[in-house]
Amino acid sequence: MTTLAPPPASAAPEGGQRSATPSARLGRLFTGAPEDPRWARPALWAILVLATALYAWNMNSLTGNSFYNAAVYSGTKSWKAFFFGALDAGSFITVDKPPFALWVMGLSARIFGYGSWQLALPMVAVGTGSVALLYRMVKRDFGAVAGTIAALVLTLTxxxxxxxxxxxxxxxxxxxxxxxxxxxxxAVRNGRLMPLVWSAVAIGFAFNTKMMQAYVVLPVFFLVYLWAAQLSLGRRIRNLAVATVALVVSSAWWMVIVDLIPASSRPYIGGSTDNTVWDLVIGYNGFGRIFGASSSVGSQGNGASFGGSAGIYRLFNEIMGGQISWLIPFAVIALVGGLVLRGRAPRTDAKRAALLLWGGWFVLHYLTFALAEGTFHPYYVTAMAPGIAAVAGAGGVLLYRAFKEGSAAKWAWVLPLAIAASTVLAVVLLQRVSGSGTVYTVAEVVAGVAGTAAVLGLLAGRFLGRQRLMGFAVLAAVVALLAGPTAYSVSAATSSSANGTNPTAGPSTGGGMGGGGGMGGGPGGSSSKSGSTSGQSMGQPPSGTKPSGNAPSGTGSSSTKTESGAAPSGSESGKSSGGGGGMGGGTQVSSAMISYLKKNQDGATWLVAVATDQTASEIILESGQPVISMGGWSGSDNAMTLAKLKSLVKSGTLHYIVVSSNGGQSTNSEISTWVKKHGTAVSSYSGLYRLDASDVS
Known part of the structure; x- marks a missing residue:
């Protein structure tokens, strides 16, 4: 059987690679370096093809998160909206995250046009790129087998x-x-400063993608460099200080620029309590996620229902278990075993440094996600996947070598124990959903049988000296450990309901999640698929037409002023947006209403003002026009004040507003009272009012 030990270092001089001809370099792209096993590079390409297929399958019909889709669309219409990450092209309010991810998708949409595959393309690219990058990192320290296992595990998470x-x-x-x-x-291996600086810059850009979540790995980054870098302690500390400056600059530049711009000249910072990015960093997207202290998340409070109650076992519950936990038992045993095996290595040992990095990555994310009291969505844990995958590959190879070659009897049991632990978990997780489809029942049987064969085969092979039997047992172990994740991953790639505001993989479970994330994506509990005004796929450009449809019946308002809102004839009155009560109060935003609003926009910048981001984003994607979200994601942002509303109406940049009352997603009471008193109710559309400059005293 092929040894699982890392390949020996190439005897070629360091400059040998540079002397290779272009055709040789091109050939190595497909065949790998001469010192690699012949199967290694073809196996990598096969995994990358698999990853691309899973991530890109039917990409032209993906729904995506309409909240971010609308912001990307708005950014294609306005460079100001693009820079700030505004939800609407009029730049009234931003999304509740920094804009780097929107910039990436927005550039794709500007280059190739706005559409489903154009928004999906960058995600597929970075997803497959992550697999390739993890393979390269793990292979460098632990060999091709470890890199291949790590890449496959990440692909099938x-x-x-x-x-x-x-x-x-x-x-x-x-x-x-x-x-x-x-x-x-x-930087750890060569002792140079610049790689460490570039590491800090990468994390800074990650901060400008999702703020404080990017910093979860920082403690282990600092620890690994401080412990293992091939420099004196003084130089290590100096380099870390320089890298910290780079981290601060690369993290804070956008925040500082935005907060220095007068509030009257920029959008309101969605999710903040005081219209600053700094508050968004430390509150809603910072300590509020950990301690549930942010009041801006609205009526859902700490949001624990999206992933189950906080606690050390959260990631094994019915909601989270099938998403990420399959290999956690194996990874824990492999991590501990690997560190023990490298325990007497020199301080600068690269393998131990890598184990510390990946193990710390895994453990820090696990504790953060398991214990977080704030808003928590299942898809957050994708950030933990590289740590699990790397530890499974690297630690698994170290355990196998100890199992096969170690003289101590105790190592004969560690690898089989790790396989058995994750196999039992896989059977438990699959048993929870075995009635949801044949594929999960088959996966349960395959996992159980293959896991049993792997454990027995390894032990028999070791004690009977049968190398071939041990080789087959290793393959059975891979099958046992990946059968469950594969079933869930295929489901995520092929199910029409596994994509939206709160995406999850696999079938529905007792926790109410699965498939499309049945609980929806935000405080309103809405999925971006349900209740869509148009049924558009992700990024489908607004048609610019006025869909026909009958207006939903409504009672108007207590106001004595009414305006006829006769809708075009048709039969689409049932199509409404803002699922999860985005509009509230029984109000429906139908295609007919949107058609009416566009026909009577009368030169206003914004088509209409509504209570929440969810509703606004759906209308933006349906109409192609800027729409004001007065209350942000949950309806509790103080983005719209009465004074600001009066100013917009007086200037003629806004004529229509929807007044809603639905708990935490209702229109500000002061605004609602004033609009009902001074506005003209559009009788055909409940909750819709028209306001003109003459209505402002």
Missing amino acids: PITVAITRDTNPDPILVFLMLLGAAALMK
Whole structure:
């Protein structure tokens, strides 16, 4: 059987690679370096093809997160909206994240046109790129077998498949964090400053993708460099200080620029309590996620229902278990075993440094996600996947070598124990959903049988001296450990309901999640698919036409002024947006209403003002026009004040407003009262009012 030990270092001089002819370099792209096993590069290409297929399958019909889709669309219409990450092209309010991911998707949309595959393309690229980068990093320290296992595990992590087929920023976050890790390990090995600086810059860009979540890995980055870099302690500390400056600059530049711009000249910072990015960093997207202290998340409070209650076992519950936890038992045992095996290595040992990096990545993310009291969505845990995958590959190879070659009897049991632990978990997870489809029942049987064969085969092979039997047992172990994740991943890639505001993989479970993330994506509990005004796929450009449809019946308002809102004839009155009560109060935003608003826009910048981002984003994508979200994602942002509303109406930049009342997503009471008193109710559309300059006293 092929040894799992890392290949010996090439005897060729360092400059040998540079002397290779262009055709030789091109050939090595497909065949790998001469010292690699012949199967290694073809196996990598096969995994990359598999990853691309899973992430890009039917990409032209993906729905994505309409919230971010609308912001990307608005950014293609306005460079100001592009820079700020505004939800609408009029730049009234930003999304509740920094804009780097929107910039990436927005540039794709500006280059290739706005559409589903154009928004999906960058996500597929960074998803597949993350697999390739992880392979390269793990292979360098632990060999081709370890790199191949790590790449395959990351490819088949169910939540990673689900989120990479979406427009949430997490795939870009993961890729940037991996770039930071690659540069860090280069700095550890060669002792140079610039790779460490570039590592800090990569994490800074990750911060501008999803703020404080990018910093979860920083403690282990600092620890690994401080412990293992091939420099004196003084130079290590100096280099870390320089890298910290680079981290601060690359993280804070956009925030500082935005906060220095007068509030009257920029959009309101969505998700903040005081219209500053700094508050968004430390509150809604910072400590509020950990401690549930942010009041801006609205009526859902700490948001724990999206991923189950906080606690050390959260990632094994019915919602989260099938998304990420399959190989956690194996990874924990492999990590501990690997560190023990490298325990007497020199301080600068690259293998131990890599184990510390990947193990710390895994452990820090696990604790953060398991114990977070704030808003928590299942897809966040995709950031933990590289740590699990790398530890599974690297630690698994170290355990196999100890199992095969170690003289101590205790090592004969560690690898079989790790396989058995994750196999039992896989059977438990699949048993939860075995009635949801044949594929999960088959996966359960395959995992159980293959896991049993792997454990027995390894033990029999070791004690009977049968190398071939041990080789077959290793293959059975891979099958056992990946059967469940594969079933979930295929489901995420092929299911029409596994894409949206809160994407998850696999079937529905007792926790109410699965498929399309049945609980929706935000405080309103809406999925971006349900209730769409148009049924558009992700990024489908607004048609600019006025769909026919009957106006929904409504009671108007208590106001004595009414305006006829006769809609075009048709039969689309049932199509409404703002699922999850985005409009509230029984108000429906139908295609007919949008058609009416466009016909009577009368030169206004904004088509209409509504309560929340969810509703605004759906109308933006349906109409192609800027729409004001007065209350941000949850309806509790103080983005619209009465004074600001009066100013917009008086200037003629806004004529229509929807007044809604739906708990935490209702229109500001002061605004609602004033609009009902001074506005003209559009009788055909409940909750819709027209305001003109003459209505402002």
